[in-house]
Amino acid sequence: MGNIHEEEKLAKSYDSDLMKRLLSYAKPYWKYLLISVLLLMFVTLTELARPYIIKIAIDNNISSINQPMQVYDINESPIDGIEFQDKEYVRVxxxxxxxxxVNESNIYTLLKNNDNYYLVKGNITEDANDLEIIGDEEGNGGLRILSGEIPYNATLLSDSQYNEFREDDIKDLNILALIYFIIIVLGFIFNYVQVYLLNYTSKKIIYNIRQEIFSHIQDMSLSFFDKNPVGRLVTRVANDTEKLSEMYTEVLVNFFKDIFMLIGIVIIMMQMNIKLALMSFTVIPFILIASAIFRRKIRNVYRLVRIRLAKINSTLNENITGMKTxxxxxxxxxxxxxxxxxxxDYFDASKQEVKIFALFRPSIEIIRSLGIALIVYYGGGNTISGVIEFGVLFAFINYLQKFFQPIMELTQKFNILQSAMASSERIFQILDKKEDIKNTHSPKALEKFNGKIEFxxxxxxxxxxxxxxKNVSFIINPGEAIAFVGATGAGKSSIISLINRFYDIQKGEILIDDINIKHIDKYSLRRRIGIVLQDVFLFTGDIKENIRLNKEDITMDQIKKVSKYVNAHSFISNLPQDYDEPVMERGSTLSSGQKQLLAFARALAYDPDILVLDEATSNIDTETEALIQDALLKLIKGRTSIAVAHRLSTIQHSNKIIVLHKGEVKEIGNHNELLDQGGMYYDLYRLQYKDDFSIDDNNLL
Structure with a gap:
């Protein structure tokens, strides 16, 4: 893997290998996902059923006044009909x-003309208001309706008589309204359960991925963090995992809803009217062309947005961290x-993204409107001529509107999928980065060190x-107090990092108690080595937790004991909340000296066998230094200690001082031995304490 700076190297629009890995995280939850898909099927059915129910209500009940009826004598009808004046009327x-x-000679039709209702013998399909109503030529009070030159016998109906013919329609409408309401309620329940279940599953998957990334990052060696900025890593754990969440919710499962919806609409439209359906589908090629153009344009812009967003995260992290400077x-x-x-730059890239979306969506709307216009033009004419029922036309317009929605959402899902591919590639780049510092097959987990260290x-x-x-060799015996001195860049801190196996060496061996540290379990190795760094890092929480660091077997009494031991108790007890005093981010409310004392207490609380002090007193004022010097003698007693310091006054008590220069060991000895040699240590000491030397004899006054 290259380092995480390489934001430009984004994934393909779709990568089957990446998708397989993403699906592997969903595998433990396949039952939940399957239930979600099934619920989506029911949700889709409830959505598809609504326009069809309205279509039935319009064609079979609301506009059924003009539907022809077959008349039968009472009790002779093959199915139940409407009884009126000793006859039974059944819709054809x-x-x-x-x-x-059907007997064409016994057909009757209900007509409404000028607010009056008529029962006409015959099948009349013309608009009743265009017909001429005349009296009976025989003068018996009957009526006739002229349709063209053809007269039809008619009977004027009272409102109550008309209502008798519409009674079944009203009952059917009530039943359909109830069914419609039940479908809405069921759709809501199915949708609620599906959304909750799907989002729960998605969040659980993302929780596991985020846990895995964080755990993996924790296992990385320091060289990994040397090459990868914190802001980018935070983006991986936070932002990129959220992009995967969208993929699991919007694409992985809801994709099936779009498919179900499209298939269902096609089947229903073809079943209702094939010609009208085929005419509706003529706009699909234009939709596909617009979607293809959109995908190509948005892909490039999206990549640019991601690159510039990552730069914002990195810059924010760098500047906020360095705000003091x-x-x-x-x-x-x-x-x-x-x-x-x-x-x-990010704003400009986002504007480009918005412009493309602002152009794409209205384009789809225009194409959809053209499709509806075609339906209205063709279907409306056929509805007027009686070839197509009005309910069918209504349903077609409704289904066509629904038909475009999944297509638009599929395009949006493509964008989400592409985003997930890019995010997953970056996440897997981290997860595929192997640990530089690995335990051997059967590492030795040592509970205690004697403290011998050998390079x-x-x-x-x-x-x-x-x-x-370069070719560094030395031996530190158990219980010895050793110090490393040398100019900046001599390699002092590197030796400290190597003893803890934060990095692995290229040549040679590092032994602790005559065991190569590569054969020691790295976690037990670090548990037995206590380190106090120059730049003390404190976590958000309180004083006692920053000493304990979540090691629950360290009691409050032990915390107070080690705090008193390193002279930290006095300042802690003066805080408003004592050991429960809140610690802000990085200990910003504490002085450098106070943080350093807490670091000493923290190291001692873990009772290490080897104690490392890396420039640990460089930030301490004179008064606090006196307290720490007193504590240091107690700290190093009975354990191997290693100190790295520029201030030579803090290491004069050391059993052995190792002088480094440009990565090489130049001198080894105690304070007096090195002064007597008159070498590099002598020069360093003289520079720091030149006022205490005689110009003539180079001896301490």
Whole structure:
């Protein structure tokens, strides 16, 4: 894997290998996902059923006034009909549905003309308001209706008589309304359960992925963090995992809803009217062309947005972390301008994304409107001529609107999928990064060290062939107090990191108690080595938890005991809440000396066999240094201690001082021995304490 700076190397629009890995995280929850898919099927059915129920209500009940009826004598009708004046009337459509014969000579039609209702003998399909109503030529009070030149016998109906013919329609409408309401309620219940179940499953999957990433990052060696900025890593754990969440919810399962919806609409439309359905589908090629153009355009813009968003995260992390330095050197304006440029770049990329979406969606709306216009033009004419029922036309318009929605959502899902591919590639780049520092097959988990440390011809480089340590060899015996001195960049801190196996050496051996540290379990190794660094890191929480570091077997009494031991108790007890005093991020409310004392207490609480002090007293004031010097003698008693210091006054008590220069051991001895040699240590000491030397004899006054 390259380092995480390489934001430009994004994934393909779809990568089957990446998708397989993403699906592997969903595998433990396949039952939940299957239930979600099944619920989506029911949700889709409830949505598809609604327009069809309205279509039935319109064609079979609301507009059924003009439907022809077959008349029978009482008790002779093959199915139940409407009884009126000793006759039974059955709609022809019901007979045809049951494939029963129809006698064209006994057909009657209900017509409404000028707010009056008529029962006409015959099948009249013309608009009743265009018909001419005349009296009976024989003068018996009857009525006739002229349709063209053809007269039809008619009977004027009272409102109550008309209501008798519509009574079944009203009952059917009530039943359909109840069914419609039940479908809405069921759809809501199915949808609620499905959304809850799907989002729960998605969040659980993302929870596991995020846990795995964080755990994996914790296992990485320090060289990994040397190459990868914190802001980018935070983006991986936070932002990129959220993109995967969208993929699991919006794409993985809801994709089936779009498919179910499209298939269902096609089947229903083809079943209702094939010609009208085929005409509706003529706009699909235009939709596909628009979607293809959109995908190609949005892909490039999306990549640009992701790159610039990552830069914002990195810049924010860097500037907020270094805010103290920014204030000290009055660089607020400069840093603001830098961030403003990066933020403006992101804003410009986001505008491009918005422009493309703003163009795409109206384009789809125009195509959809053209499709509906075609339906209205063709279907409306056929509805007027009686070829197509009005309910069918209504249903077609409704289904066509629903038909475009999944297509638009599928395009959006493509964008989400592409986003997930890019995010998953970055996440898997981290997960595929193997640990640089690995335990051997059967590492030794030592519970205690005697404290012997040996470097044998050690060569080490952070980058290839740029050697930081060159053929370094020395032995530290159990219980000895050892100090490393040398100019900046001599390799002192690198030796400390190597003893803890934060990095692995390229050549030579490092032994603890005559065991190669590569054969010791790295976790037990680090548990037995206590480190106090120059830059003390405190976690958000309180004082006692920063000493205990969640090791629950360290009691409150032990915390107080070690705090008193390193002279930290006095300042802690003066805090408003004592050991429960809140600690802000990185201990910002505490002084450098106080943080250093807490670091001493923390190290001692773990009772290490080897104690490492890396420039641990460099940030301490004179008064606090006196307290720490007193504590140091207690700390190092009975354990091997290693100190790295520029201030030579803090290491004069050491049993052995190792002088480093440009990665090589130049001198080894105690304080007096090295002064007598008159070498590098002598020069360093003289530089720091030149006022205490005689110009003539180079001896301490």
């Amino acid at each position: 459509s019901r007979l045809e549905d049951k494939q029963l014969p 920014i204030h000290i050197f009055s660089k607020e304006d400069k840093k603001f301008k830098e961030f403003d440029n990066i933020n403006r 044998k011809n050690v060569w080490f480089a952070y980058e290839k062939d740029n050697w930081v340590l």
